[in-house]
Amino acid sequence: MADTTSFPPLKNDLILRAARGEKTERAPVWVMRQAGRYLPEFRAERVENDFFKICRTPELATKVTLQPIDRYEGLLDASIIFSDILVIPQALGMTVEMVPGKGPHFPTPLVVPADMAVQLKEKVDVHKELQYVFDAITMTRHALNGRVPLIGFVGAPWTLMAYMIEGGGSKTLSKAKEWIFKYPKESHELLGRITDVCVDFLVGQVHAGAQMLQVFESWGGELGPHDFEHFSLPYLAQIAKRVKAELGDKAVPMCVFAKGSWYALDKLSVIGYDVVSLDWTHTPESAKAITLGRVTLQGNMDPNVLYGGDEAIVAAATRMVRGFGSTRRYIANLGHGILPTVPVEAMELFLKTVHRVGLEVAAEEKAAELANDVKIIG
Template sequence: MADPKPFPPLKNDLILRAARGEKTERAPVWVMRQAGRYLPEFREERVMNDFFKICRTPELATKVTLQPIDRYDGLLDASIIFSDILVIPQALGMEVEMVPGKGPHFPDPLVKPEEVHTKLKESVDVNKELQYVFDAITMTRHALNGRVPLIGFVGAPWTLMSYMIEGGGSKTLSKAKEWLYKYPQESHELLRRITDVCVDFLVGQVRAGAQMLQVFESWGGELGPHEFEQFSLPYLAQIATRVKEILGRDESVPMTVFAKGSWYALDKLAVIGYETVSLDWTYSPTAAKAVTKGRVTLQGNMDPSVLLGGDEAIVATATRMVREFGSTGRYIANLGHGILPSVPVEGMELFLKTVHRVGLEVAAEEKAKEIKSDMNILG
């Protein structure tokens, strides 16, 4: 439960208004994985502390979450709690290690369907297993002092299932996909169990102080359209519906879904209960707007590698992105995936400043067009 002490009043609600479809003065901007691996101050913290120790220690998670907010003072319109999508497999009873230079590793992954019952807990009390995340959210919300909203998040069921079976990252996801084709019933059972934990976890994050939520279907694009509709979309829809039902109108917060690579499902993702759909860089903003027809706010979608391409490329690409999406209506600027570890902090800063500058320019142009249109009507 949230700290009984009232949270500080919010000074910048731009991203919340954009997510709700309200007109904004400019496009808000934040970056996936903005707190973490590319920041020298985070790398210093990692020398002293294990990755998951940072996640599990509210004071450290708060410190790291605030690092980009402090470094890019006034340039970011949201913070995202420092955590990891794999805390859910951990809560389910699986061991997960973060191996330097390799990423997540499961020493004992799921191999056969019957292991769902022998290796995983039958039920998960998120208030016991994941209380450290809730405590970090509450602590961070106070430490932000209302500067920007705080985003909570979770990994989507298919993505988490993939990690739990593959034992880490994979180029083919062949083991996880084998389950879908060979053991579809058992796969759905596992996906349902993960979904239940996701729902409880997201509800707990809101009650701890999260003001917006994002669901990461990072491996969505590894499924074909038919498989996505069977093994991903229903669970993404369940999460949005059930979280909102539990929280009710008074507690509900805007929710974002990010299904990387699932371009074929954009029209369906726009109608399953999320206020915002985040896009990777393979989408054309114009085409995405045509498909979604103003039903949701769009988020994204610059290729993170552009931040390695030098000043000219960053400015040109960010400018084109903001102009094509539009600055004041149903748009949140972001990258098309998480920021890369090798990105220089100067590149990130230039990206943020460019989004601000171009966003204000486009907003002024849009306002001028409105005034001219009004004058023509009156004239």
């Protein structure tokens, strides 16, 4: 078993300080899906290995996790373990395939509530089912050699439930929504079972070496405000509360990302997370006004801007950092995962612009503070 007791000392803790609300020298930056399909080195790896084989082989997961850290040396302030949110349905007993050109596919999705008894395990031992993720996290922590912190993650219960019922991606989520409207009691039962596994999985990731956690409610915006409050928010809150309680003094910063759920930002900022990640439907001004400094904000440039050319990337990244600020409660990121055909040069320009503008804004903020101090003394 990999050594989880003597990790290399951390050389860059910028993102952890920002997540905790501490002052930083500049805004830290990382990108959702930064390890993956847009990188030529990852595509080369996929020629030789199936997607889930990479996830399940710690050496390969470590190699892929480090690819963007190596390529963009000194530009990324965090790494995120290469895995997939659908390892949870797999741990529950479902078969998930990654079909080239199509994405995830469940050959036998849940059709009616009675299928839960047939297809899903009553009890899930995450150390038995998902030890490969824990091993990859530990191995990656050592391989990073303290360059940046390592983020662990999980899919949120509603998003995972939707995949398990739809059998893959969907434009309408009509089958999953049929469940919450026709079978609300059974839907809550399923959400609760998924939540239990998510909690155990996140706790295990921290014990394995993860230094920050993110919960992805990727399909949160497919629910209206009422349904989000009933079928998403309570389970997101449970995860934050229970993970922190189980970890105690080993707790790490936690981030929630509910894509499209702009109407729930006020509630997401008070359910126990340290960071709330934003998609591009938020302005910095409104997000800060709604959250009132209770949490660190993360995001939120539209990933499609990375197709817009140098001028558009610089303008959007500059506007983002200047809007959110650079030294208090902000982590720069995209508003969703980087898209598979984005040029690597566009990603590099985005990161360099965030660094440059972040340092400029930090200097301006410091000058303003000094001027204010002089004014007060005077």
